[in-house]
Amino acid sequence: MSDDDNSPISARTAKQLFAALKSAPALVLAVSGGPDSVALMWLAARWRRSLARGPLLTVVTVDHGLRPEAAREAREVKRLAAELGLPHRTLRWRGVKPKTGLPAAAREARYRLLAEAARKAGASHVLTAHTRDDQAETLLMRMLRGSGLAGLSAMAGLTERDGVVLTRPLLDVPKSQLVATLRRAKIGFAEDPTNRDTAFTRPRLRALLPQLAAEGGDVRSLARLAGRLARANAAVEVLTDGAERFLRLRDRDDAPHGPAARSFEARAFAGLPEEVRLRILLRAIDALGHEGPAELGKVETLLSALDQALAAGPRAAANGRAILKQTLAGALISLAGGRISITPAPARRSRRDFKGG
Numbered sequence: 001m002s003d004d005d006n007s008p009i010s011a012r013t014a015k016q017l018f019a020a021l022k023s024a025p026a027l028v029l030a031v032s033g034g035p036d037s038v039a040l041m042w043l044a045a046r047w048r049r050s051l052a053r054g055p056l057l058t059v060v061t062v063d064h065g066l067r068p069e070a071a072r073e074a075r076e077v078k079r080l081a082a083e084l085g086l087p088h089r090t091l092r093w094r095g096v097k098p099k100t101g102l103p104a105a106a107r108e109a110r111y112r113l114l115a116e117a118a119r120k121a122g123a124s125h126v127l128t129a130h131t132r133d134d135q136a137e138t139l140l141m142r143m144l145r146g147s148g149l150a151g152l153s154a155m156a157g158l159t160e161r162d163g164v165v166l167t168r169p170l171l172d173v174p175k176s177q178l179v180a181t182l183r184r185a186k187i188g189f190a191e192d193p194t195n196r197d198t199a200f201t202r203p204r205l206r207a208l209l210p211q212l213a214a215e216g217g218d219v220r221s222l223a224r225l226a227g228r229l230a231r232a233n234a235a236v237e238v239l240t241d242g243a244e245r246f247l248r249l250r251d252r253d254d255a256p257h258g259p260a261a262r263s264f265e266a267r268a269f270a271g272l273p274e275e276v277r278l279r280i281l282l283r284a285i286d287a288l289g290h291e292g293p294a295e296l297g298k299v300e301t302l303l304s305a306l307d308q309a310l311a312a313g314p315r316a317a318a319n320g321r322a323i324l325k326q327t328l329a330g331a332l333i334s335l336a337g338g339r340i341s342i343t344p345a346p347a348r349r350s351r352r353d354f355k356g357g
């Protein structure tokens with residue numbers, strides 16, 4: 001962003017932010033009623049008005065049914081959308097709310113509802129108002145968790161989800177500029193009190209940002225770091241694609257496998273860089289699609305067990321018996337006859353199965 005961090009976003013800058021979306025047939029704007037997403041709605045409406053022909057915009061608010069004020073906030077978004085000439089829908093998250101992991105469950109439900117709304121509206125994209133500040137917070141959260149390179153890449157500008165592209169056009173815009181944009185336009189907005197609720201990790205980390213900035217680690221540099229890590233992560237993904245092709249070429253094994261099962265020569269695998277080996281295992285386990293993504297730490301432990309088994313030498317592997325067999329996230333990983341295989345784990349037998357014989 002070239003504008004000053006505290007100045008309103010100019011029409012020219014907004015045009016650049018939305019340029020890639022100009023020829024989409026329709027777009028859904030995810031607007032909670034907070035300052036960032038209200039600014040997104042206002043900027044998108046102004047941009048749309050400047051075009052002779054452009055996408056149809058629909059504003060969607062999700063009421064999670066968690067705060068009594070949420071319904072009023074949704075009505076306020078509807079009113080503002082109407083003023084801007086945009087259609088608005090409120091979608092409700094129904095069903096049982098979990099006792100733990102509520103923010104993550106609410107996010108899941110929100111994205112599912114937004115993707116459904118996009119399909120109904122014939123929209124190819126859902127736009128959210130994540131800012132540079134959100135990106136910095138996400139990086140901090142993942143750092144504290146000890147995430148790998150993919151996690152530390154934080155949020156991507158574009159991600160596919162449930163057949164819809166999630167777009168974050170404001171990911172490099174500081175929140176301060178969005179607030180300045182609304183002040184200039186004399187538009188009010190709601191402040192979600194959970195954004196300051198120190199019962200949650202994100203607000204606690206948000207409160208640390210000024211101190212980090214005083215040490216030279218401002219939001220801009222944290223977001224830049226996430227961008228650099230994303231670039232490195234993309235490169236390792238390409239290397240992993242190449243390594244997978246290499247393993248397939250080396251493969252002289254014509255034993256039949258299930259559609260998602262993978263098997264490759266252990267020696268060729270052992271010669272690859274550790275990060276690439278990890279990703280090959282992660283991809284093969286995820287491809288079986290049994291229990292969602294495997295935990296990085298568990299795959300790291302599996303890889304070191306595989307490395308140790310391989311280091312034990314061909315003697316152990318020569319008799320054709322499996323020298324390693326482990327299940328992880330619904331996959332069975334085995335090392336036998338000089339090959340590593342990743343196949344669906346046999347279904348676990350329940351207590352009742354055992355009783356019944």
Ligand SMILES: Nc1ncnc2c1ncn2[C@@H]1O[C@H](COP(=O)(O)OP(=O)(O)OP(=O)(O)O)[C@@H](O)[C@H]1O
Pocket residue numbers: 030031032033034035036037038060061062063064110127128129130134192195
């Ligand atoms: N209830 C909701 N309804 C629709 N979109 C939402 C909702 N909550 C979040 N979003 C979308 O996801 C983005 C990021 O969510 P986050 O919770 O960080 O924002 P927020 O605290 O609701 O405030 P803001 O609207 O200022 O971003 C929002 O900017 C918005 O685009």
